[in-house]
Amino acid sequence: MNNHFYRVLTSKATRIAMLCLGLVLMASNNMSFAAIEEVRFEEAALEKRYQGLIAELRCLVCQNQNLADSDASLAKDLRKKTEDMLKAGKSDQEILSYMSDRYGEFVLYRPPFSLSNALLWVGPFVLLLLAATALLLNIRKRQRNEVLKSTYAKDESKHIKVRNLLNDAPSLRSEGDEKNSSDKPNKP
Amino acid sequence: MYRTHPSTTQSGEFSVKFLVPLLIFITLATFLGIGLTLNPRDLPSTLIGKPAPEFSLAQLYKPEETISPADLKGQRWLLNVWASWCVGCRVEHPLLNELAEKTTITLLGLNYKDDPKNAIQWLSERGNPYGLIAKDLSGDAGIDWGVYGVPETFVIDEEGNVIYKHTGPISVKALNEEILPLFDKAAQANSVSSNSAGGK
Numbered sequence: 267m268n269n270h271f272y273r274v275l276t277s278k279a280t281r282i283a284m285l286c287l288g289l290v291l292m293a294s295n296n297m298s299f300a301a302i303e304e305v306r307f308e309e310a311a312l313e314k315r316y317q318g319l320i321a322e323l324r325c326l327v328c329q330n331q332n333l334a335d336s337d338a339s340l341a342k343d344l345r346k347k348t349e350d351m352l353k354a355g356k357s358d359q360e361i362l363s364y365m366s367d368r369y370g371e372f373v374l375y376r377p378p379f380s381l382s383n384a385l386l387w388v389g390p391f392v393l394l395l396l397a398a399t400a401l402l403l404n405i406r407k408r409q410r411n412e413v414l415k416s417t418y419a420k421d422e423s424k425h426i427k428v429r430n431l432l433n434d435a436p437s438l439r440s441e442g443d444e445k446n447s448s449d450k451p452n453k454p
Numbered sequence: 455m456y457r458t459h460p461s462t463t464q465s466g467e468f469s470v471k472f473l474v475p476l477l478i479f480i481t482l483a484t485f486l487g488i489g490l491t492l493n494p495r496d497l498p499s500t501l502i503g504k505p506a507p508e509f510s511l512a513q514l515y516k517p518e519e520t521i522s523p524a525d526l527k528g529q530r531w532l533l534n535v536w537a538s539w540c541v542g543c544r545v546e547h548p549l550l551n552e553l554a555e556k557t558t559i560t561l562l563g564l565n566y567k568d569d570p571k572n573a574i575q576w577l578s579e580r581g582n583p584y585g586l587i588a589k590d591l592s593g594d595a596g597i598d599w600g601v602y603g604v605p606e607t608f609v610i611d612e613e614g615n616v617i618y619k620h621t622g623p624i625s626v627k628a629l630n631e632e633i634l635p636l637f638d639k640a641a642q643a644n645s646v647s648s649n650s651a652g653g654k
Contacts, residue, residue: 326497326602326603327602327603329494329495339567339593340593340601340602343593343596343597344597347597366500367500368500368597368598368599368600369497369500369600369602370497370498370499370500370600372497
């Protein structure tokens, strides 16, 4: 078993395949880093804010990427803009509103709560609440049914007794009971 | 007696409950269907109803002279953002040529992040529909205008406010039904018919 595994691992085809896989991994790694140009900040805190901001801002060309990951020319320009504004001493809020003033709230991955996007923010919680309520009501209803059934079962013996008594008093019998009483002998 | 009664209500409830998933599915399918027909690249511009962002840029053909939106105040005009490297611009260019030919609408070009040499070459091959062209070499003016997908076309009114934006190549339909109606009859002359290529 072990020997066989070793032979497979060292066979020519496997080695070539592994080499190819390694190359592909290396190439894709290089590509993901190629998007970011080197940006130098004097202070580490500024660098950290820069990384945070470009991760928070959407690239408008390739809409499902943020500025940090995008290689689009516009993303590059907006990264430069972010860098310049940070170096000019602007606050994070100022930079974010600079971007959303020009490109709309869509540029922000976490748009501020407003009337126009209220449904988006609150919607999932409303749905969760509705589902939880429905579940609770369903459980309650089931429990109530269970209780009713058990009380019914308890009463059934008394019920039969009453029926039997009624059968003995023909003057009190109604039509419906007559049908039931005809069923009686079949029941244990 | 009691045995027949509950079973009838149960079957009644069952048929209603049976419809619930179907209704949820129909609602979901409707919303997703609407979502599919929308264009995700067509973002609403934040500029609509707001003053056009200012810039003062050198002109493509006369680099020593500048042009700015303030120069055009008092008239309704079109701003078209284009570049020689932009494929969509080739698609809409015949329409702009026709617009320039058939109407008196002022059309300002914003040559976005382009090499002036390439831009001039591009226009000499395809014709120049623009009254004036501003050179935005750095792309800063583009950022101020919220440009993210060239070509983009804006309509600016007499007071200098942006009243319309179109992202991507303009089609004959967009031109005739959305852009031209914003201009008065005198400037429109006759609508652009374009059997000359256009948005094919």
